Amino acid sequence: MAVVKSPFIALFHYKGFHHLPPKISSTNKNSTGFPSLHLKPSPKIRASSSTKEQDNFRPLADFPQDIWGDHFISLSLSDSKFKSDSEQTEVLKEEVKKMLMPCTDSVDKVKLIDTLNRLGVSYHFEDYIEEQLDQIFHGHPLLLEDNDYDLCTTADVFRAFRQHGYKIFMDEDGRFKESILGDTEAILSLYEAAHLRMHGETILDEALAFTKAHLESLVANSNTQQHNYRHISNALKQPFHLGMPRVEARKYIDVYESRDGRIDTLLKFAKTDYDRVQFIHQEELREISKWWKETNVPSKLTYARNRMVELYFWTVGFHFEPRYARARIWQTKIIVLLTVIDDLYDAYGTPEELQLLTNAIERWNYNALDELPxxxxxxxxxxxxxxSEFEKEVTAEERFFSVHYTKEAEKDVVRGYHA
Structure with missing residues (x-):
């Protein structure tokens, strides 16, 4: 598998998918490398006002163009491949379950759970994992203190418990010093663990400074092995705890594949499940892309940001699991509409027009359409x-109250834009 250089590529273009969108032009970029953004008056976009003078004073933002176009609408997805991946995932899931459940050594079980988490497949065993961690934590409160584990193991176990909300602590004997300089894996484990420190944990503050400095020296060393270099570079740029789980899982699949002690069944499970979930995400993007185009909003309101794909990516950061498909779709729709409304208030509408829109949203009635530009x-x-569509869906489940509160929240946001 190729090295992933972009979170969007990681999420939507893993393995066998090469039809990428056109690149953003390298021109019009600032020193950060991102497209520059500046406000400018523009008479080119038609205003609802009858006066050219108003048109000339619209503070239009020069937003970068949407790079995706109809990319996901025209995407060719294989239903047979998805069916095959789904069936294989279920088979491999049972095999992995057989590894997980009979494991009696508490530390080995926690390390396996941590590997499942980093590979992005722990959601398949969510209830079992929570139950096991709770039993181990309360059944062995001195797990890390009563045993002479190496630092790599100690750091991995510490991080696994901290990530699940357990107040576990590391020994403060300072053994992380010079004794581990030759163990890259131990340094990486301690570096990742240190990012879960709490206020006042001086030992972990020191550990972070120590490990970061050493990892940076390894990256600068041309003799560092390629697979270690990639893992270290990823960790320094984006520690696992601070990253988006789906992107981190994609990167870790490469890391895990390069390890001598990998479990091939687990690796195959992670790859197959990644493909399967990616298919679901791509299908959702196709559905949302069609909806967005059919609204005519991006074609009519060309001054606003068209960031539907990026906003969908944001929702995947909250919950990537297949069972949250509807949440991702509705969150994307609501946020993309709010983004355009935000730009309308910030970078196009006149005070008179914005008052009309604010009033219309307060009324929340189709009759208000006649009063708008x-x-x-x-x-x-x-x-x-x-x-309205959202309301139909949730009313069938007798959860219509959620729509009311979402509408009220939407109105609050718009009032804030207009203030």
Missing amino acids: EDMKPLYKALLDAF
Whole structure:
């Protein structure tokens, strides 16, 4: 598998998918490497006002162009491949379960759980993992103190418990010093563990400074092995605890594959499940992309940011698991509409137009369409249509109250934009 250089590629273009969107032009970038953003008056985009003078004073933001276009709408996905991956995932899941459940050594079990987590497949065993960690933590409160484990093991176990919310502590004897300089894996484990430190844990503050300095020296050393170099570079750039789980899982699949002690069944399970979940994400993106195009909002309100794909990616950071498909879809729809509304208030609308839109959103009624400027109508209609569809779905489950509170939250946000 190729080295992943972009979180979007990691999420949507893993293994066998090469039809990437066109690149953003290297021109019009600032010193950070990102496309520059500046406000400028523009008479080119039609205003709802009848006066050219108003048009010339619209503070339009020069947002970068959308790079995706109809990319996901035209995406060719193989249903047979998805079916095959799903079936294979279930078979491999049972095999992994057979490894996990009979494991009697507490530390070995925690390390296996940690590996499942880093490979992005622990959600398959969520209840069992929580139950086991709880039993181990309360059944062996001095697990790390009563045994002479090496630092790598100690750091891995510490991190696994901390990530699941347990107040476990590391020994403060300072043994992480010079004795581990030759053990890259131990240094990496301690570095990752130190990011879960709490206020006042001086030993972990020192550990972070020590390990970071040594890892940086390894990256600068041309003799560092390639697979270690990649792992170290990833960790320094984005520690696991601070990263997006799905992207971190994709990177760790490469790392795990390069290890001599890897479990091939576990590796195959991680790869197959990644493909399967990625298919689901791509299908969701295709559905949202079609909806977004059909609203006519991106074609009519060209001054606003068109960041539907990026906003979907954001929702995957909250919950990537297949069972949260509807949450991802609805969150993306709501946020992408809010993003355009935000730009309308910040970078296009006149005070008079914005007052009309604020009033219309307060009313939340299709009759208010007649009172809006022509170029605001697609946005307002898309907003009401989306919530109507949302309401139909949740009413069937007798959870209609959630729509009311979401509408009120939407109104609060718009009031804030208008203030």
